[in-house]
Amino acid sequence: MKIISPRLLSQVTLMLLLFMSLSTTASAQTQDIEERIEYINSYVNTNPDSALILCEKALAGKLGKDNEARTALLTISGNAYFTLGDNANAIRYFKRAVDTAIGGNDTIGCVNALSDLGVAYRVNQQPDSALICYNRALSLLANSDDPFLESNILISISILFGNQRRYGEAISFAEKGVAKAMMTDDIETQIYAVSTLGTVLFLDGQKNRGLAEQRKI
Template sequence: MKHLLHIFITVVCIAVVAGCADNSRLRDDIDRAGRLADTCPDSAIALLDSLSPAINQADKATRMRYDLMLIKSRDKAYIEHRNDSMIAPVVEYFTGHSDPDLTPLALYYAGRVYSDLGDAPRALDYYQKAVNSLISNDNDRLRTYIYTQIGDLYYRQGLFEYALNANKKSLDLSYALNDTLFIIDGLKEIAHTYINMNHEDSALICYKKAYELSQSINEEELSGCLLSQYAYLENSLGNKEVADSLIEKALMYDYKTENLKSVLYAITSKIYMQRGKSQQALPYLLWLCDNGSIYAKRNAYRNITLYHIQKMQWHDALKYNNKAFDAVNSIRKIEGAEA
């Protein structure tokens, strides 16, 4: 009997050790997916999906870690959060089991989830909790993300002073990290905020700095996009020759990213339409009709309708007006589904 008891205890110990080893390997794979999400979120999601059969047998700490990295990967892949069913237990677990790395991350992604759900007060509350939970400068990258998101939420609420304060904190951290792309993004956000505060001169300085930095790292597409925004502001201030020069320069770059090309063409066509040069705007509007987002298409259809009205080409004007009407209906359906 005593011999059987020893065998039983030995088997249990082996099972426990094996279980711990399995959880340890799983956590290593989950953490690898979390790191991969920063650069290749689709690959991170695929890796996490491959681990899902083993997750049901894992301990709670491993399951919560898995859910957090899945939320992160989906967020990085621009998959909109539709509910808080996954993040709520993750936050509850990591606030009850404090971890210097994962607790702030869980609070940050709670902010991202509630931001997507349109609950700005709750999102801001979680972002602030995430900042307060950061205890070392090792997390300055996450701290930068948090202040950027806080700035964006305040901006969307029209609270531009608060948005400017948060974006400046994010920019200072980006300079400390010596991350040029983050610095450029920070300068762009601050420029947008300054424009809404009627501080156009300050916005121009930000665009100029951002453009010079993009040139220093040979980011041509980004340079062109920044030049177009710079040009639009100069045009709004009545500096038409400067705006023309900037737009001409922006159009010379080779664009492989359709999103950036769309921004450039939308701004270029808008400048020409504002000046009554619809003929010059037409090639860019036609490109947007074929390649732009549904919102870009709507605006392009409307402007082409105006072009044909000016030319008294009524058949074409009606055709594009109908296209604009269809685009508006599509947008209403999208926004209705999101609501």
């Protein structure tokens, strides 16, 4: 058995302590970034102007140098403009978020930005562009296991087809969305998916089945 010298042992201990210290610091920094982004995002629906001001300040500071944080902030800006009814700027910021996410290999950030961009296109009466965004998002999730994101995108496609009175396709995507939603523990996602399925069934004339789905909520 080889005996480690006290000097070498002290060096190893020092290295371990340093590694633990750096890991703790990195974890704290990550948590701080997430909390700041969540704080800014909380203003989107209640005070979008404030959300935009906070986003611009954050983008101009240290937070804006972190790729994932920058993607999130650009997406929040897009949603703030969307809340204000400024679809042109909403689309512009969502596109910037998509490009930033792609540049940083941030798949989740890209999927979120594409999903929101699709909604903005749909509201802006650009259904073909919306569908392209949704399909791109689904393709990015093809090799992942994220039923929450998949459900939201599938439901968005269902709503898109429902608005076009393509009820057969709307029902098919809503059913897939419900199946994915049930794989999550998120009750709001489940309610949203089932509610959408019930609505498109009702619009398709399948009133009894539509009501049955709604009652599940």
